[in-house]
Amino acid sequence: MAFGKGHHLHLIDGSAFIFRAYHALPPLTRKSDGLPVGAVAGFCNMLQRYVENNTGPDAPTHVAVIFDHSGKTFRNDMYDLYKANRSATPEDLIPQFPLTRAATRAFNVACKEVEGFEADDIIATLACRARDAGGACTIISSDKDLMQLVGGGVVMLDAMKNKVIDRDGVVEKFGVAPERVVDVQALAGDSVDNVPGAPGIGIKTAALLINEYGSLEELLDRAGGIKQPKRRESLMDNRAQIELSKQLVQLECNMELDFSIEDLEVRDPDPQELLDFVAQMEFRTLSKRLADKLGVQAPVIAEPEVQQAVIEAPAAAAFDTSKYETIRDAAALQTWIDRIYARGYVAVDTETTGLNEMRADLVGVSLCVQAGEAAYLPLAHRAGQSDDLFGTDALAEGQMDLDTALAMLKPMLEDSTILKIGQNMKYDAKILARVGIQVAPIDDTMLMSYAQNGGLHNHGMDLLSERYLDHAPISIKTLLGSGKSAITFDRVPIDEASLYAAEDADITLRLWQYLKPRLHLNRVTAVYESLERPLVPVLADMEMHGIKVDRDVLSRMSNGFAQKMAGLEAEIHEMAGRSFNVGSPKQLGEVLFDEMALPGGKKGKTGAYATGVDVLEDLATEHELPGRVLDWRQLSKLKSTYTDALQDHIHPDTGRVHTSYSIAGASTGRLASTDPNLQNIPIRTEEGRKIREAFVAETGKTLVALDYSQIELRILAHIADIPTLKQAFADGIDIHALTASQMFDVPLDQMTSEVRRKAKAINFGVIYGISGFGLARNLRIPRAEAQAFIDTYFERFPGIRTYMDDTVAFAKEHGYVQTLFGRRIHTPDIGAKGPHAGFAKRAAINAPIQGTAADVIRRAMVRMPEAIAHLPAKMLLQVHDELLFEVEDGAVEALTQVAKQVMERASLPVVKLDVPLIVEAGSGPNWAVAH
Template sequence: MAETPHLYLIDGSGYIFRAYHALPPMTRPDGTPVGAVFGFSNMLFKLIQDLADGEKPSHLAVIFDAARKTFRSEIYPEYKAHRPPAPEDLVPQFSIIRDAVKAFGVPAIEMEGYEADDIIATYAKQAADKGFKVTIVSSDKDLMQLVNEQVTMFDSMKNKRIDYTGVVEKFGVGPDRVVDVQSLCGDSVDNVPGVPGIGIKTAAQLITEYGDLDTLLERAGEIKQPKRRETLLENADKARMSRELVRLVNDAPVPFGLDDLTVREPEPGPLLAFIDEQSFRSLKVKVQHHYAGFLDDSPTVDPVSEAVTVEKATYSCITEMADLEAWIVRIMAAGQVTVDTETTSLDVMQADLVGISLSIVPGEACYIPVGHTGDGDGMFAERPHQLDKAEVLKRLKPVLEDPSILKIGQNLKYDISIFARQGIDVAPIDDTMLMSYALESGLHGHGMDELSGLHLDHTPISFKDVAGTGKSQVTFDKVTLEKATDYAAEDADITGRLWRILKPRLASEQVMGVYERLERPLVPVLSAMEREGIRVDVPALKSLSNEFAASIQKLDEEIQKLAGRPFNVQSPKQLGEILFEDMGLKGGKKSSKTGAWGTGADVLEALAAEGHTLPEKVLEYRQFAKLKSTYTDSLVNDVNPETGRIHTSYHLASTTTGRLSSNDPNLQNIPIRSEEGRKIRRAFIAEKGCKLLSADYSQIELRILAHIADIPALKKAFADGIDIHAMTASEVFGTPIEGMDPMVRRQAKAINFGIIYGISAFGLARQLGIERSDAQKYIEAYFERFPGIRAYMDNTIAAAKESGYVTTLFGRKCHIAALRDKNPMHRAFGERAAINAPIQGTAADVIRRAMIRMPQALVDAGLTDVKMLLQVHDELVFEAPEARVDAAIPVIRTVMEGAAAPAIELSVPLDVDVGSGDNWEEAH
């Protein structure tokens, strides 16, 4: 009897993101990021090995997502809209990963307009219809609707098979009713709306009781609970639309037949060439061993030679004062120490210190527990023996504050903030994260795990390995001392090793000045700013949230009236019917797959530009809804209960250009151009008896462009204090400055700022609401009048393509990996980034220098009670006693306007506007 054929379908997209987040990034010798490629290749090869050792499939394929936009986006434009774009260093790896799959002799399948799940569903049905067994290698809950007697799922990370019982455990219903449950409960990750207030458990109960979604919605009026009945009746269309989003297509026109998926051994030549091209030495050894010498023509590599051996025996747990004193003596003799802290939280303002790890030489480190509680779920019965925290800090304080002893760390801003809350001012410091950032910004991440994998080929112990995951995860104070020592001491050891590799490179690769002038000295400045925080008016935020809710309700009523009949404004399907069927507006497009009208922002903006009121009101409705959910509601939850202030966290090494970013909350993105956005800023207030001061660079990026591109007309306009946008309009359009039409100035402003970001004629036309041909003429006229800008752009792109990076005026290297991408769209993005990075990066460097100099300048002026609170792009926000405002303003302006000198002498002046007020908006 012939063996039953068995098809394995691997969810490639899921594999990619697991590989990217689970394993350290790394780069090839040519600078191309390949960390996710390495992780993916190892995961795929491990699966091939496991299958060879166990149940061997007869057919195998890896399925990928071709693009984010699919037919579901036409049904509901907001579908997956909240998902962030792929990390910058992951984008160029997508095509290489597909090459990896092909190198292993496995079909790599993707289709435009369809998600990977649809392709998997199609092949699963085809195979099952022909009597195959099917295994879907994924843990994606959306694929659970496919499970049946012939089709199961396999989570390779947990080595767990998911069958009918597993689906019931997850959804409370069988696979045939998973779609109905998902239609009700929705999916916040994919932005599937579902029915508000209904979760998986309730949805399962309802579907079990009524049989299916259609029956439930038809009989919703019979439900006894008033709120649930009302919710279901009001959101029936939303549930039906959600069903169209979550239900997988199982008849997609797939490009290969099942016979094309037959398992084949890889070709030695292409596989060897791929592995060598990526420099995956350890993978090469594994492949050679698995295939028993079919690559015997290549030299073997000892896999151990790649790895860093970390001997845990050299890690000690310090629980006696004599041992701590011995370490202190050694630190003082060495003149340097690597230090790391372990705490109960990532929120530096609420974290409790649990322990401190130290290292002096590679391979040796210690952990000093001071805050382990011993009361976590039986991990140990009582508080473990450890030194008194106050006494440990008393002994370490002289060492940590000694100016002759260098303190080394990874992302030291966090650690020095923890110590600062304990009354210890840690200095001087060296930060391996910032060394890596100065050396290779834009090439990879700069976290310790990433750097360890890249430079040491060692994967450190992960936090989840010692603290658990999910609901069973504990805070670090409840981790056993043995596990805590291994984890924490290793961090200090690895950081010390990285320091010895990275520090010498700063000078040899000519970025020592960037590190010393722009990176290292900013750490204590940002630490102090974060700990200061800024006060917010919570009642005002809540009132504003109510105001926005009222506006949303009012707009809803206006929209219903304009529509002439009631409908759900949040339903794209119903909105499309109102606009293009009931009202007969022109310009609508139906999805070829679903037949639904498109109602995305671009469609509504085009209709509003034609003078139609209803789409304009819908855009307003959506804007208010976003402001409410993203800002007024969430900011209230970010207030620290002890200080009554918001304490954002700044990231020094997260952008390619040197710009700072912030989170928890992200204050960089609070809108300022709309009146509603300005109202949000009004909720950021000064302490009683104080004022907020806002100091903002005026058009700094345009000034830097004028300097870098050497544009005499622009430089003269800035020097003379002329309105730069009016001057540009006069030069490009031949319009006199006096009596200029504001619309003409607006067009020139859009060109001025758009040029910095490599704007296209299409982008400018859309922004100004003009014809694309007119926009192209404007851009051509601009370049004709300012030929130096075109020359700058062309020269910058050419140099960047040759070296792989651009530099700011201060010497910061901004690597642009996309310039070497095979995809022309990605390369075009890289070219725009290359044009912008020297300008934006120099502006970021200028404000970094201003921030570094500001604290001492305020001290020298006797203004120690004036505090710098926030940095938002080109703006600094301060808090000052009312009596000190007049004295602070000239000091702040002088520091900021002179921040570039003496490192560089700009040929245009920097101009800073400084205002004050009781709140942020008033000050700005």
């Protein structure tokens, strides 16, 4: 039956429901796999209440939930800064979007979204059609943008306030009738959606002007006659911007839809389908409630295969700070040590004066053996008040003697029968090692989370606590302050410090109780036990040992770079025809695009031209000056980031640089180096390679570098099952030359370095999903030629395309991809549309390859200390596929032989690759020579 008089259409703003559900409820995860479902639960409850409340004679005859489609809309084409101010979507909400669509369908309610349009446009089109057909329409939303649709049978319902918004309600909100709402919005703008509007004119002034002049167009035409100078100037100077703003806020009422209002007729849900969905989400309460309403038996929702009460009860216990204790004497400490031995495990956390483990001092230790009961042992708090910036050197009263306390803790913390649990345990292990305590064995809640949820969210304690324990920890800023007035932890009064520190240990224990059993449920126990946990002491030892850096070499390099930069500046000024600040993007943009008239100039929000690396690399094919600027920037970065900054990182006591590795930083398992970052030293340029000359061996010792040869290409050949590549690796053939021969029909004995270089760029580019545009930029060749290279590559090696397609399909189905060793790398954005879609697919394709390579070198690092224990050698650094050692001169050959064997056999026995892993070795007095 055609929709018309007597019919009533309800249009539900789905996005509003989702965000309201997300922010109104505490975080909730599905017990069986940790999938975030809090917003889905709230959405289902809201939808169920809506269905229950809309029965009887006044019930709608037609209903739909309208969602925003991900990606850009036609408004972004009109104004690329539209909604640019919006904050990023919370990571744990992203995987819930498709589940809310599934929930809508499970309730048998129409679920609609259209690519390129916002939900408001779909609502506008349907509301206008309902009005034109003579029917009624209720828009269930409080979004002010939809108020322009009210009138002629269309009303809004603010479900939160249970308030109907009719024509009078719109006038109350905007000061004008619904048909003039867009005029007011065009003038007032919208900071949330980044609609510019007229500067200095708000809602009230806009309404006053529109009521006086009748319409926006009339107002703008007669703006010159406005008496108030600021209003007059704003309207006259910004007419184009105001007109654009009206286009942005005007809803589209004439969309072409592939469905009609008649398709939205109210339908009863299928009980089995609805209950199956609710059971799949593990919503036990909602399942029972729905079953009662539907008059059927509620499905049995099985508990995960663990003792759920044991897992959940401690973690869910209330946080009661009154049960936290401050340990002030030996008797109290001994009581806690006795409790720890009786329990067999303890959560441990250290408090220090800073974040640099090699320079921070130990201030105190917190302990917890039972959820809700924790203690803090203060050791080095000063007598100064928290608001006393300088404090005093005197120790505060009520603390044990440091040496006495450490002597009591040491046997327990080193006892192999007591498990020590920490959050980012590497930090605490290094702090305690510096006072003579070697903590072992350990468990790490940060790494447990990382093993299960890599790619979904970060793994800091505060986030994990809020996510899994529904508890926001005490903020460290409330104790230390911020900025110039910030104090160190030893200046915090002991009573305040105790609550904070004891809570940290309490949270850590609860997280352990929650996350530990789920390693098995999520089938990542082997990943945690073989790749994450055993790496902690290995990295801690490497970081503490550090690597010697020659300050004089760095100083000479800084001076040399400064001279080269001056020479480049002179060349650049000569090409430009005048002097300007090469380091100023604004001045550079003016030279490139205004004065030299080079193509592609685009201005950003500030009105300055974009002059980023991508822009300059494109322009370098048109003119020499952009290339010189890139060279200048490279030298400037080398100088500021390395040759200058590295001198500040040399430890005053050791004379060495002590980097810190982040185990849980990258979702693929690659380690990240910080303070300083030694993994991003550029080695593709001569100047970048020179920086490694400053990393030197001690007198009588040599640096040995061992590097996996083309490991990611080898893993690709195995995973994608490419016979040609596998055979080439087995035969020891130059893979880049082989690729060039296959693609360009050039015999191997006639291969030129230029052709091989192109093949190398394609080989590595394909792993990272490079586009024709990206390859053209790398090789500085026309885009069509670059795309032809890529097309030929896939024709010659079809298995690679199959691998890519299969990997993306797997990621879409499961929400993650896997390495050969079982590491899960979640892909929450794999279903995204628009500009993020390509990146998400490329990341998913690359992740199993890069992740497997990362797992291989982790396995090698874990085995290495035992393998080289009999040699006078230390493992110093890990940089991507390379390990760097320092060894006594007479043991170089022995170290090389042992380490090479460990690295080449690292995948065994878990994974037997179809291609051999080859490690290349080098040695010398400094890193540059060794590599």
